[in-house]
Amino acid sequence: MAKPSKSIAQSYQSAKARYADMGVDTDAAMAALTKIPISLHCWQGDDVGGFENTGEGLSGGIAVTGNYPGKARTPDELRADLDQALALIPGKHRLNLHAFYGEFGGKKVDRDQIEAKHFKGWIDWAKANGMGMDFNPTCFSHPKADDGFTLSHSKKAIRDFWIEHCIRSREIGAAIGKALGSATVTNIWIPDGYKDTPADRLAPRQRLADSLDKVFAKPLSPKHNLDAVECKLFGIGSESYVVGSHEFYMGYAIKNQKLLCLDAGHFHPTEGIADKISSVLMYVPEILLHVSRGVRWDSDHVVILDDALQSIATELVRNNLYKRTHIGLDFFDASINRIAAWTIGTRNTLRALLIALLEPAALRDSEKSGDLTSRLALMEEVKGLPWGAVWDAYCESQNVPAGTDWLAEVKKYEAAVLSNR
Ligand code: RNT
Ligand code: ZN
Numbered sequence: 001m002a003k004p005s006k007s008i009a010q011s012y013q014s015a016k017a018r019y020a021d022m023g024v025d026t027d028a029a030m031a032a033l034t035k036i037p038i039s040l041h042c043w044q045g046d047d048v049g050g051f052e053n054t055g056e057g058l059s060g061g062i063a064v065t066g067n068y069p070g071k072a073r074t075p076d077e078l079r080a081d082l083d084q085a086l087a088l089i090p091g092k093h094r095l096n097l098h099a100f101y102g103e104f105g106g107k108k109v110d111r112d113q114i115e116a117k118h119f120k121g122w123i124d125w126a127k128a129n130g131m132g133m134d135f136n137p138t139c140f141s142h143p144k145a146d147d148g149f150t151l152s153h154s155k156k157a158i159r160d161f162w163i164e165h166c167i168r169s170r171e172i173g174a175a176i177g178k179a180l181g182s183a184t185v186t187n188i189w190i191p192d193g194y195k196d197t198p199a200d201r202l203a204p205r206q207r208l209a210d211s212l213d214k215v216f217a218k219p220l221s222p223k224h225n226l227d228a229v230e231c232k233l234f235g236i237g238s239e240s241y242v243v244g245s246h247e248f249y250m251g252y253a254i255k256n257q258k259l260l261c262l263d264a265g266h267f268h269p270t271e272g273i274a275d276k277i278s279s280v281l282m283y284v285p286e287i288l289l290h291v292s293r294g295v296r297w298d299s300d301h302v303v304i305l306d307d308a309l310q311s312i313a314t315e316l317v318r319n320n321l322y323k324r325t326h327i328g329l330d331f332f333d334a335s336i337n338r339i340a341a342w343t344i345g346t347r348n349t350l351r352a353l354l355i356a357l358l359e360p361a362a363l364r365d366s367e368k369s370g371d372l373t374s375r376l377a378l379m380e381e382v383k384g385l386p387w388g389a390v391w392d393a394y395c396e397s398q399n400v401p402a403g404t405d406w407l408a409e410v411k412k413y414e415a416a417v418l419s420n421r
Contacts, residue, residue, distance in 0.1 A: 008392045008402055015389035022360040022385070029357035030394045038291075038349055039094040039134045039185070039328035042101055044342050045081050046072045047334045050100030050138065054108070060140025060191035061148075061235025062300065066335025070418025075103050077421070079125050084413050085342040086129070088406040090350065090398035094131055094182075096328050097122055099169050100138040111142060112164040116175035123179050132182030134328060137162075137169035139190045151215075152192045152208035152243045159211050162190070166215040170225055177224035185288050185326045187261050188215070189230035193238025204243040209252060216256065226326075228288040229253055230261035233268065236297065254283045263290035263330055264308060265299025274311035281324055290330035291349050300331045303345035305352060313352035314359065322353075337418070340410045347406075354394065355387050 016026045043049075047064040051074070058064060072078035078101070086093065099111065102118035109118060116123075126133045139150040139162055147153075150162040166188055173186030192204065216227060231249040232242050246267070253260040260280055262273040273289070280287055291312065293301040303309055316322040329349065333341045359382060366374035392402035401409060 004396050005392075005402065008389070008396055011386070011389035012393035015386040015393075018386055019358060019360075019390070022382075023362060024358055024360050026358065026390050026393075029354060030390065030397065032357050033350065033354050033394065034091055034398070036322055036327065036350075036353055037091070037093050037132065038089075038346055039096040039326065040082065040085065040089075040342060040346060041096045041329050041331075042078060042082070043098055044329075044332050044345075045078045045338055047338075048098075048141075048332055050098060050141065051075060051102065052100050052104065052108075053106075056141050056143065058141050059145060061193070061238045062140070062191075062332075063236055063298070064332045064334045066333060068334055068336055068338065070414060070421050071334070071338060073421065075101065075121055079121075080417065081339050082342075083129075084410070084417075085339045085346070088339075088343045088400055088409055089346045090395050090400045092130065093346070094134060095122070095126055096134040096136070098136045098138050099165070099172070100141065111138065111144075112161050112168070114165070114168050114172065116172045119172060119176060123176055126176075126180055132180050132184070133176050134185040134187065134326070135169060135173040135176060136187050136189065137166045139165065139188070145191065148194070148237060149192045149204070149243075150190045151188075151211035152190070152204040154203075154207070159207065163211050163214050166211075167218070170215065170218075170220060170227065174220045174225035183223055183226050185226045185228050185259065185328070187228040187230055187259075187288055187328075188212070189232070189261070190244055191235060191238060192244065193232075193235060193242035194240050195237050196240050198241045201241060205248055208243050208248070212252060212256075216258070226259055226286065228259035228261045228326075230263055230266070230288075230290065232263065232266040232299075235299075250280065253280075257285055259286050259288050259326070260284050261288040261290060263292055263299065264312065265290075265292040265294035265301075265330070267294075269294060269296065272308045272311055274308070274315045277312070277315045277321055277325070278319065281321055286324045286326065288326045288328060290328055291345070292330045300333075302331050302333050302336075302341045303329065303348050305348045309348060309352045310355060313349070313356040317353065317356035317359070318364070337410055337414060339413065339418075340407070343406055343410065351387075351391055354391055358382075358385065358387055358390060 177184035
């Protein structure tokens with residue numbers, strides 16, 4: 001770890017004074033940020049490949065492009081890569097694991113056969129790192145998902161297969177949550193949909209609701225497992241219709257008091273999720289976010305510090321809504337160093353949260369008093385406040401590289417480890 005830099009300390013002191021002038025306590029903002037975990041998605045590390053080794057390609061209307069060398073081929077490699085990324089990200093975070101990343105010891109264990117024992121290696125790793133974990137059934141990249149339908153399939157045998165997979169996934173989620181002493185969010189996303197205009201939009205939705213009811217039939221302690229459902233507007237090959245749309249899952253989540261998962265890339269290309277958070281949280285107990293970035297037809301670009309991300313972070317902080325929100329990441333890029341992708345996306349999510357935590361109360365006060373002129377003026381002024389100096393100090397206080405120093409670490413790891421794969 002680099003020595004604390006004198007210029008970072010100096011910049012922090014003047015930033016602290018500048019924020020104090022605006023009534024903002026920078027130390028308190030940093031302390032608050034340490035308490036917000038981000039769930040890192042395992043699937044950025046190997047292009048959503050998983051470890052079943054069945055030769056089945058990625059399906060489900062999601063795609064990873066690029067062939068950057070050095071992708072993780074085994075659970076040990078993926079854990080080593082995660083260790084490296086986590087060493088560059090300030091704070092304590094979580095791991096978000098997909099079911100097909102189980103450790104099956106070279107045996108074929110089909111999705112309706114998975115058990116908690118297949119995830120022992122991950123649980124041990126998370127425990128050793130003091131991390132919580134989240135979980136997902138994998139309802140894609142499988143012969144029984146080849147025609148694009150799973151839980152809403154017209155054939156009962158196929159639906160039953162995926163119902164069993166999801167039931168087992170919840171049980172595994174609960175076992176993980178129990179082992180780690182922190183509730184696992186088990187999130188169901190299915191790709192089901194049609195490339196072209198359906199003749200019947202209702203029947204698949206009725207089947208999906210019925211399948212979900214079966215999946216959730218057994219109550220599990222919320223101390224161990226929390227159920228989430230993820231909506232989507234369209235995917236590659238499901239451009240005209242997705243069974244699990246926003247309206248479908250919002251209704252289902254409200255009716256059944258499940259967590260709704262809002263993925264930032266799952267709406268119309270110009271539609272953000274920030275304004276949905278306060279509405280949805282009026283009616284569901286908690287939400288899950290998939291922080292992502294849609295670009296044209298791809299919903300999963302690496303998260304950058306853009307207005308969409310900042311709006312999400314600001315919404316989470318302004319009314320403490322982050323306390324009822326599980327923040328997960330969901331992007332995959334194989335055209336750049338995968339560890340850098342994790343690091344960039346996670347650090348940006350944290351930077352957006354820090355900027356939100358540093359927002360002066362004067363902004364809301366001016367709104368309350370009806371002074372909308374000051375509200376707009378202040379909103380624009382705060383964009384220029386020296387949050388970067390606070391971020392650098394925060395990184396140093398958490399013993400991770402500040403500025404772009406993390407990049408040198410990634411390059412070193414690439415030369416020493418990735419280039420030998
Ligand atoms: C797909 C969904 C889903 C997946 C992961 C791999 O559009 O966003 O969350 O990205 O389950
Ligand atoms: Zn997602």
